[in-house]
Amino acid sequence: MDDLAADPSHPRYESLLKRHILENAAKKGMLAGSALIAHGRGEAYDYLIGEQTIETAMNATKHALYQLKMAKHPVISVNGNTVALVGEDLMKLASLLDCPIEVNIFYRTPERMSALLNHLDEIKQRLDLDVEVLGASPDTRIPGLEGPRAKCCQSGIFLSDVILVPLEDGDRCEALVAMGKTVIVVDLNPLSRSSKMGSITIVDEISRVAKNLISMFGEQEEILEHPFDNEKNLRRSLNHINQSLTEASNFPV
Ligand code: PTJ
Numbered sequence: 343m344d345d346l347a348a349d350p351s352h353p354r355y356e357s358l359l360k361r362h363i364l365e366n367a368a369k370k371g372m373l374a375g376s377a378l379i380a381h382g383r384g385e386a387y388d389y390l391i392g393e394q395t396i397e398t399a400m401n402a403t404k405h406a407l408y409q410l411k412m413a414k415h416p417v418i419s420v421n422g423n424t425v426a427l428v429g430e431d432l433m434k435l436a437s438l439l440d441c442p443i444e445v446n447i448f449y450r451t452p453e454r455m456s457a458l459l460n461h462l463d464e465i466k467q468r469l470d471l472d473v474e475v476l477g478a479s480p481d482t483r484i485p486g487l488e489g490p491r492a493k494c495c496q497s498g499i500f501l502s503d504v505i506l507v508p509l510e511d512g513d514r515c516e517a518l519v520a521m522g523k524t525v526i527v528v529d530l531n532p533l534s535r536s537s538k539m540g541s542i543t544i545v546d547e548i549s550r551v552a553k554n555l556i557s558m559f560g561e562q563e564e565i566l567e568h569p570f571d572n573e574k575n576l577r578r579s580l581n582h583i584n585q586s587l588t589e590a591s592n593f594p595v
Contacts, residue, residue: 367426413504431552445477
């Protein structure tokens with residue numbers, strides 16, 4: 343990012359870079375009006391977990407990867423923030439999983455859809471990836487949802503048995519679960535409706551999650567505790583936040 347004023351030696355460089363990437367994506371028409379608000383909320387929770395992949399997040403990530411690899415029809419659903427921040431890594435992950443990636447946005451406009459599809463297409467050409475990018479022509483709907491946010495593709499989201507949906511809206515997450523899918527949520531807020539609704543919730547920043555999924559892809563799988571208990575894992579994530587705050591405030595327990 344050559345036009346970012348901050349120097350890489352700045353202690354908050356990573357955070358400044360992400361904001362800069364989102365600012366540029368907004369200028370290209372890729373983002374929803376509230377995208378930066380959503381990012382800010384994520385940043386606040388990231389502070390609380392220490393801007394790191396905590397143990398519970400790694401546990402959820404391992405389960406998520408296992409489910410994605412075992413799936414008959416895995417799919418990666420992406421929205422504006424996700425394409426801007428980790429479009430490239432999620433395209434690489436889709437290539438490893440040999441699954442489609444579907445642009446499916448909450449605040450749907452034709453202009454945003456084409457900006458996002460063009461961005462992913464540019465990545466596909468540049469990296470020479472054989473990934474099917476869906477979303478341009480939705481041909482069915484997610485049952486139980488009203489309006490344009492229900493639109494999706496039959497061969498992508500609709501058919502999928504396991505779906506990775508970073509930064510998803512709680513309502514849509516609930517509707518996907520009701521369709522019988524294994525829904526993998528990535529959300530820094532362990533208290534959000536999506537986090538609670540998901541089958542596997544990864545309480546971590548999407549850039550770290552994407553890197554972890556890619557780096558663990560070829561590794562020998564560990565024996566995992568089955569089935570995954572999302573509620574318990576979320577409680578453990580909240581406990582991590584509680585403990586960090588207690589330590590930071592030096593409050594006697
Ligand atoms: O592109 P669209 O139209 O689909 O809209 C995307 C947004 C994100 C604007 C939309 O889905 C939205 O308003 O989301 P919410 O309801 O604000 O929820 C976003 C959740 O993602 C919040 O709970 C944040 O804590 C979390 N979040 C934000 N940034 C990150 C994140 N989680 C992981 N990594 C992040 N970088």
